[in-house]
Amino acid sequence: xxxxxxxxxxxxxxxxxxxxxxxxxxxxxxxxxxxxxxxxxxxxxxxxxxxxxxxxxxxxxxxxxxxxxxxxxxxxxxxxxxxxxxxxxxxxxxxxxxxxxxxxxxxxxxxxxxxxxxxxxxxxxxxxxxxxxxxxxxxxxxxxxxxxxxxxxxxxxxxxxxxxxxxxxxxxxxxxxxxxxxxxxxxxxxxxxxxxxxxxxxxxxxxxxxxxxxxxxxxxxxxxxxxxxxxxxxxxxxxxxxxxxxxxxxxxxxxxxxxxxxxxxxxxxxxxxxxxxxxxxxxxxxxxxxxxxxxxxxxxxxxxxxxxxxxxxxxxxxxxxxxxxxxxxxxxxxxxxxxxxxxxxxxxxxxxxxxxxxxxxxxxxxxxxxxxxxxxxxxxxxxxxxxxxxxxxxxxxxxxxxxxxxxxxxxxxxxxxxxxxxxxxxxxxxxxxxxxxxxxxxxxxxxxxxxxxxxxxxxxxxxxxx
Numbered sequence: 523x524x525x526x527x528x529x530x531x532x533x534x535x536x537x538x539x540x541x542x543x544x545x546x547x548x549x550x551x552x553x554x555x556x557x558x559x560x561x562x563x564x565x566x567x568x569x570x571x572x573x574x575x576x577x578x579x580x581x582x583x584x585x586x587x588x589x590x591x592x593x594x595x596x597x598x599x600x601x602x603x604x605x606x607x608x609x610x611x612x613x614x615x616x617x618x619x620x621x622x623x624x625x626x627x628x629x630x631x632x633x634x635x636x637x638x639x640x641x642x643x644x645x646x647x648x649x650x651x652x653x654x655x656x657x658x659x660x661x662x663x664x665x666x667x668x669x670x671x672x673x674x675x676x677x678x679x680x681x682x683x684x685x686x687x688x689x690x691x692x693x694x695x696x697x698x699x700x701x702x703x704x705x706x707x708x709x710x711x712x713x714x715x716x717x718x719x720x721x722x723x724x725x726x727x728x729x730x731x732x733x734x735x736x737x738x739x740x741x742x743x744x745x746x747x748x749x750x751x752x753x754x755x756x757x758x759x760x761x762x763x764x765x766x767x768x769x770x771x772x773x774x775x776x777x778x779x780x781x782x783x784x785x786x787x788x789x790x791x792x793x794x795x796x797x798x799x800x801x802x803x804x805x806x807x808x809x810x811x812x813x814x815x816x817x818x819x820x821x822x823x824x825x826x827x828x829x830x831x832x833x834x835x836x837x838x839x840x841x842x843x844x845x846x847x848x849x850x851x852x853x854x855x856x857x858x859x860x861x862x863x864x865x866x867x868x869x870x871x872x873x874x875x876x877x878x879x880x881x882x883x884x885x886x887x888x889x890x891x892x893x894x895x896x897x898x899x900x901x902x903x904x905x906x907x908x909x910x911x912x913x914x915x916x917x918x919x920x921x922x923x924x925x926x927x928x929x930x931x932x933x934x935x936x937x938x939x940x941x942x943x944x945x946x947x948x949x950x951x952x953x954x955x956x957x958x959x960x961x962x963x964x965x966x967x968x969x970x971x972x973x974x975x976x977x978x979x980x981x982x983x984x985x986x987x988x
Contacts, residue, residue, distance in 0.1 A: 759785025
């Protein structure tokens with residue numbers, strides 16, 4: 523699976539679509555087994571049964587493995603070279619094996635490793651010099667040992683909202699599946715089967731009569747009109763240049779409205795607006811989209827307005843934002859992702875100010891961004907949140923009763939380099955994870971830096987106002 527590629531099974535169950543070649547579905551390591559740059563790929567809703575008995579998914583951020591079933595036998599942790607390398611490797615002893623190579627961070631959600639007795643809602647990895655695991659709602663997870671350590675285990679997922687997905691039946695009819703919230707859950711979500719309806723009893727199945735499928739040639743006014751009329755929208759792969767935001771959730775009579783991107787659908791605002799604005803309607807789901815800053819400065823790339831319901835939480839799932847990277851001209855955004863709504867779940871969200879661009883490190887065009895993520899809403903939960911290289915605090919969490927399970931970030935390692943446009947970095951008290959709230963819970967929170975220039979002194983990796 524290469525860059526900007528997503529492999530999606532179209533079955534009702536992961537076992538309906540099986541890959542049985544020598545490798546099956548796999549994400550190979552780079553030549554030097556250094557996977558710090560293996561981004562923007564995905565595999566979902568499938569069963570991996572390689573004849574080699576070895577499944578490989580060697581990735582870093584923005585490369586989820588979601589809703590998968592992998593066959594094999596007993597699981598263990600390979601601790602080889604753990605003290606010296608960033609590495610996440612979980613494998614199955616013969617005849618099946620599951621390997622993760624050197625990487626900066628990764629997310630696996632809703633997996634079942636058959637024969638290994640490992641089932642879970644999600645687990646994550648980050649380092650800098652050892653393997654750090656976070657298991658959430660996972661049964662049968664391997665024990666930690668040596669420098670391959672756990673940063674946290676929670677046998678129960680407090681609130682679980684899975685990503686929407688598609689299926690096709692024997693008659694060629696498509697459906698959109700909207701998983702319903704699960705509270706205090708554990709194990710995979712898709713085993714709660716309703717034999718009468720042949721679908722998960724935690725999932726609402728919607729026919730495509732209620733879904734509008736758009737391409738990057740569809741006029742923005744048409745997309746927004748369909749959303750305003752209450753339809754769900756699927757964005758096919760492509761680059762969408764937007765003169766105004768895509769607006770979802772502004773018709774409050776419609777609940778659990780879905781905006782689902784396929785193939786890393788990329789949204790670029792061209793007029794200084796956000797790419798996506800989410801209204802106060804309950805249970806909105808935005809998933810599978812890439813948000814990319816444009817040449818006209820945006821205050822936010824994604825903005826979630828106020829509102830929310832504890833029984834019907836909203837969802838950002840596999841949402842990736844970037845300022846810089848492929849650009850040759852100046853781009854900027856003050857904040858990549860701003861969440862003012864309450865009772866929102868962020869599941870595998872990465873906000874990245876580019877440090878190394880298409881021609882390598884030190885080649886980036888000018889790119890300005892203060893913060894990756896700002897949370898102003900209350901009762902917001904994040905599972906697998908990543909924010910990197912911004913010019914001020916990477917994450918600012920102002921809302922009360924927030925909960926963050928696994929956070930990975932690298933501070934602006936190239937600060938004070940002439941090409942990075944940050945001559946005064948750190949003088950404003952910058953931190954990686956700033957909490958301005960009285961009630962907040964974090965588990966598996968990691969902030970690191972690799973400063974190349976002298977004079978980079980930051981306030982703290984983690985900062986909490988008393």
